[in-house]
Amino acid sequence: MQTLQEEVSIEMRKRRTFAIISHPDAGKTTLTEKLLLFGGAIREAGSVKGRKANRHATSDWMEIEKQRGISVTSTVLQFTYRDCHINILDTPGHEDFSEDTYRTLTAADSVVMLIDAAKGVEPQTIKLFEVCRMRGIPIFTFMNKLDRQGKEPLDLLEELENILGIRSCPMNWPIGMGSDFKGVFNRQEQCLERYVGRNEKPEKIAVSDVEDAHLTELLGEQAHEKLQEDILLLDIAGDPFDFDRVRAGQLTPVFFGSAIANFGVETFLNQFIDLAPLPGPRQTDQGQMDPVTTPFSGFVFKIQANMNPAHRDRVAFIRICTGKFERGMNVHHVRTGKKTSLSQPQQFFAQDRAIVETAYPGDIIGIFDPGTFQIGDTLCEKGNFQFEKLPLFSPEHFARVTVKDTMKHKQFHKGLEQLAQEGAVQVFRIANRTEDIVLGAVGQLQFEVFEHRLQAEYGAKVELYRLPYQFARWIAESDLASLYYDRSSCLTVKDLHDRYVMLFPDEYSLRFVTDKNPEVVFHPTSYGL
Numbered sequence: 001m002q003t004l005q006e007e008v009s010i011e012m013r014k015r016r017t018f019a020i021i022s023h024p025d026a027g028k029t030t031l032t033e034k035l036l037l038f039g040g041a042i043r044e045a046g047s048v049k050g051r052k053a054n055r056h057a058t059s060d061w062m063e064i065e066k067q068r069g070i071s072v073t074s075t076v077l078q079f080t081y082r083d084c085h086i087n088i089l090d091t092p093g094h095e096d097f098s099e100d101t102y103r104t105l106t107a108a109d110s111v112v113m114l115i116d117a118a119k120g121v122e123p124q125t126i127k128l129f130e131v132c133r134m135r136g137i138p139i140f141t142f143m144n145k146l147d148r149q150g151k152e153p154l155d156l157l158e159e160l161e162n163i164l165g166i167r168s169c170p171m172n173w174p175i176g177m178g179s180d181f182k183g184v185f186n187r188q189e190q191c192l193e194r195y196v197g198r199n200e201k202p203e204k205i206a207v208s209d210v211e212d213a214h215l216t217e218l219l220g221e222q223a224h225e226k227l228q229e230d231i232l233l234l235d236i237a238g239d240p241f242d243f244d245r246v247r248a249g250q251l252t253p254v255f256f257g258s259a260i261a262n263f264g265v266e267t268f269l270n271q272f273i274d275l276a277p278l279p280g281p282r283q284t285d286q287g288q289m290d291p292v293t294t295p296f297s298g299f300v301f302k303i304q305a306n307m308n309p310a311h312r313d314r315v316a317f318i319r320i321c322t323g324k325f326e327r328g329m330n331v332h333h334v335r336t337g338k339k340t341s342l343s344q345p346q347q348f349f350a351q352d353r354a355i356v357e358t359a360y361p362g363d364i365i366g367i368f369d370p371g372t373f374q375i376g377d378t379l380c381e382k383g384n385f386q387f388e389k390l391p392l393f394s395p396e397h398f399a400r401v402t403v404k405d406t407m408k409h410k411q412f413h414k415g416l417e418q419l420a421q422e423g424a425v426q427v428f429r430i431a432n433r434t435e436d437i438v439l440g441a442v443g444q445l446q447f448e449v450f451e452h453r454l455q456a457e458y459g460a461k462v463e464l465y466r467l468p469y470q471f472a473r474w475i476a477e478s479d480l481a482s483l484y485y486d487r488s489s490c491l492t493v494k495d496l497h498d499r500y501v502m503l504f505p506d507e508y509s510l511r512f513v514t515d516k517n518p519e520v521v522f523h524p525t526s527y528g529l
């Protein structure tokens with residue numbers, strides 16, 4: 001008979017829980033679709049036409065849903081491949097980029113960084129990468145769109161190093177690009193994966209090594225010579241593959257391919273499954289919790305409210321960190337000290353949303369939330385520990401908010417508090433002027449959602465006045481008295497936990513103040529404060 005721990009251990013080893021980070025248009029939707037296809041989660045792929053038209057209003061996944069007629073949530077997609085349970089966490093980009101996008105990364109065990117080979121490292125990728133780095137999440141890189149003319153592969157690696165500060169280890173190497181694209185050389189298996197056309201299965205040709213004369217026949221003299229030079233350079237000057245450095249987030253394995261042509265995606269998926277970390281132990285206020293030996297526990301990383309007034313329910317998304325989850329189990333809600341029953345848990349398959357009976361470390365479940373959960377809450381079957389608190393991330397948009405009808409003052413404050421706890425927006429108070437409330441958001445859409453929900457759910461109409469700040473930095477109170485800064489351009493506020501935060505209008509003023517106060521630490525998140 002299998003013990004519970006054996007069962008959890010076996011199931012946990014099958015889980016791969018990751019997020020794809022990229023700048024809009026790098027090809028995330030296309031890659032996701034191809035991955036789903038390999039998992040058999042959807043039957044047919046192809047370019048998702050007409051997606052651009054509605055892009056401003058909806059997330060890509062909702063678009064997939066519309067296009068394909070399948071039910072996908074905007075939070076997690078699950079499918080099975082090679083006996084592995086793959087959980088892909090959505091990280092919304094475009095207009096619906098929000099703090100949720102950052103918070104979702106706290107639920108991932110690894111990240112796939114997708115880069116458009118013609119554009120290189122772009123701004124949104126940098127922001128998301130920083131969050132991964134802060135948490136030391138292992139990062140796998142997919143250089144996309146090799147079927148088009150792009151930057152030189154060596155220049156792309158240099159960008160990873162110079163812009164992101166991460167060393168790389170190419171697992172395969174492209175031969176030509178654009179109309180000259182001939183395929184990739186698989187360094188691990190020492191074989192050529194020949195590109196034979198869009199959506200055609202690559203031809204895999206084993207060779208003795210990169211100098212094999214057969215490659216000259218296959219690629220032509222010039223291309224083979226170039227390939228040999230490149231591989232020699234990588235062998236001498238590049239970083240060797242080192243699993244420990246990958247796991248520590250110091251080295252990123254790089255794969256080249258084309259999502260739309262479905263080239264390199266299958267090899268990538270196979271190698272990713274072999275190399276990607278399993279759900280590991282997670283830090284709590286009582287030390288690390290082992291995923292197998294600790295009874296069920298997890299934390300809330302996202303709360304999704306239904307915008308439809310007819311169904312004003314909320315779903316709290318829980319990342320399972322330890323033990324076995326069973327439907328209907330009674331768990332301890334650590335922050336409130338109360339017992340709560342997890343009776344209607346949902347899990348999200350690519351095609352369906354289903355009631356889940358059991359789940360294991362690495363899985364994400366959605367629980368109906370009557371309004372008791374907050375972002376970062378821990379739920380556990382036994383014990384009384386708390387997973388690391390989720391940090392607040394520097395907003396990029398700020399606005400002063402006032403209630404239009406002063407009679408609704410009470411409702412306004414109640415809504416403000418609840419929406420802040422839910423993580424819909426950040427709420428700051430101007431130091432010494434407690435009535436002045438400043439909202440902070442990572443993405444524009446958060447303000448619109450806030451305004452809509454305050455009116456719809458709390459009956460309070462509000463007015464927002466945009467403020468000219470773009471950066472927030474958390475600082476220790478002890479540093480404040482001696483801080484040198486220009487009071488006319490920066491603003492000092494307090495967050496809901498009474499931590500001091502400085503708001504800066506632009507990069508120039510941020511750099512000016514940090515340079516003038518070299519002894520002060522300006523934290524881009526509330527992490528560690």
Ligand code: G4P
Nearest residue numbers: 024025026027028029030047048049145148258259260261
């Ligand atoms: P996103 O979710 O990251 O925003 O990107 P998405 O997949 O929507 O892809 C953005 C554009 O890039 C799409 O073109 C898509 O077809 C294209 N694309 C994705 N992967 C590749 C690739 O490997 N090679 C090439 N050449 N293009 C790729 P679009 O013009 O916006 O849409 P469509 O008309 O092609 O559907």
